[in-house]
Amino acid sequence: MDEIEFRKRVDSDPDNIDQELLNAAASNPELQAIIDRSRHLNSKLHSLAQATTAPESLKARLLEIPEQEDGQARPPRRAVFFQYYAAAACLLLAVAVGLLMSGEQGPTAGEIAFGEQVIEHLYHEAAELDAINAGNLQRSFGMPAINQVMANSGSRFGSGEIFSTMPVRYANPCLVANPYNSSHLIVQTEQGAINILTIDNSPVSQEFSIGDERFSGIIIPMNGGNLIIVGEKNQNLDGYRNSFENQLEWII
C-alpha cells in the first residue's frame, strides 16, 4: 500500500481505522504521524460539532406534535380535491355574478384562472390552516425567517410591528402558479387564520375578489407584484388589508 492509499483510508474515517493500517503504522513513524494528525483534526471537528445545543423549548414543541396531529380533524386527501373542484365551479359563478352586478370590466380569463390556482393552493395547505384554527399549531416565525421566505417573491416586511398582534404560524416559499415565485404566510388573527401571499410578478393587473364555498379574499396588484389576502368566508378582511398593503415592501 502506498502512502496516498494509506492517507485516503485514514482520512476517510479516522475514528475507524482498520487493523491493517494500524499494523503498518506500528513499524513506520511517518505513517503513525499521519494517523495522529488525522485523529487530532477529527477531535477538533467533533468538539466543534458538539458545541451547540438545541433549546429545551424545541424539544417541548417536538413532543407536542402527536397531540397536535391527533387533535386535528383532517379530511381525507381525496375529499380535499373533490372540495376543490366543486369550489372552482363556485368561484367562476361568483366572479361572473359579481361582474354582472357591478357592470365594470372584469378580470380576464387568465386572471380568473389565476384566482382558481390561488384557491387550489390554499387547499394544499388546508391541514396547516385547520391546525392553526384549532389552536394546535402554536409556533411563531421571527422576522428574519419571515423575510427569508418573503425574499422568494422579491418582497419583505419592513417592520415586524404588524406581526406582534398577528403571529406568523406558517411561512413557506412556494409556487402558487408556475412560473411565478410566491411567498405564503399564514397569520393568526382574532378571527382565525388568514393567508397572505405575495407574487414576484403581476399575473393580475386589476383588483378583484376571489372566493368559493370556504374561502374569500382579494388579489391586489401593486407596483412590485401581486398581494393576495384570503381568509375563511366568514372573516372580514377589511381591517387587515391596509396594514399589509402599507407595510409590504418590494425589493426587486
Add this chain to the structure above:
Amino acid sequence: MSDSPVLHGSNKRQRYESLVDQLYQDVFRYALWVCKNQPMAEDLVQETFLRAWRSLDSLENDKAAKAWLFTILRRENARQYERYRPELVDIEGQSIADAGDQEPDQRMERQLLLSAIKRLDQEYREPLLLQVIGGFSGKEIAEIMDLNNNTVMTRLFRARSKLKQDFGVDAEEVD
C-alpha cells in the same frame, strides 16, 4: 454504524417520544449547519419530526432511525428552502465557534476551523458533517446521499485533506 437508538415503548407515541429524546440534539445540530440560521433550523427540525411522526409506522428497524431522520431532514430542506433560499447572512457561525467556555486561543482555533469547513465545496462538506455530527459510516452516508460508497469515501478523504491544508494541521505538532 452510527449509534443506534433503542426506541422504548410498545406504542407509537412512546416510540416517538424515545426518538425525540435520543436524537433531537443531533438532528438540530445538523439542521443548524444546513440552515445557518437558528429559527430556520428549529422549523426544519420541527417539520422533520412532524413527518417522522406521520410515518413512524413505516420505520421497521430502530437501528436505522437516525439515518431515516437525517434523510427526512435533507429532503424537507430541499423541498422547503433549497431552491429558493437566498444567500443567508451567517449569524450562527459565530455562535457555533463561540459556544462553551474557551480561552481566546481556542476560540480563534474554532473560528479558523469553522471558516475552513465553510470554504469546502458542498459535495465535500455534506458527507463530512453527516459523519462528524451524525456519526454515520460511509455506507450509511452513501445511502442517505444516494451515492456509492467509494464516492463517499473519496469525498471524505478530500474534505479532510482540504481542511488539513487550510487549517494547517499537517504543519503543526500534534500533542
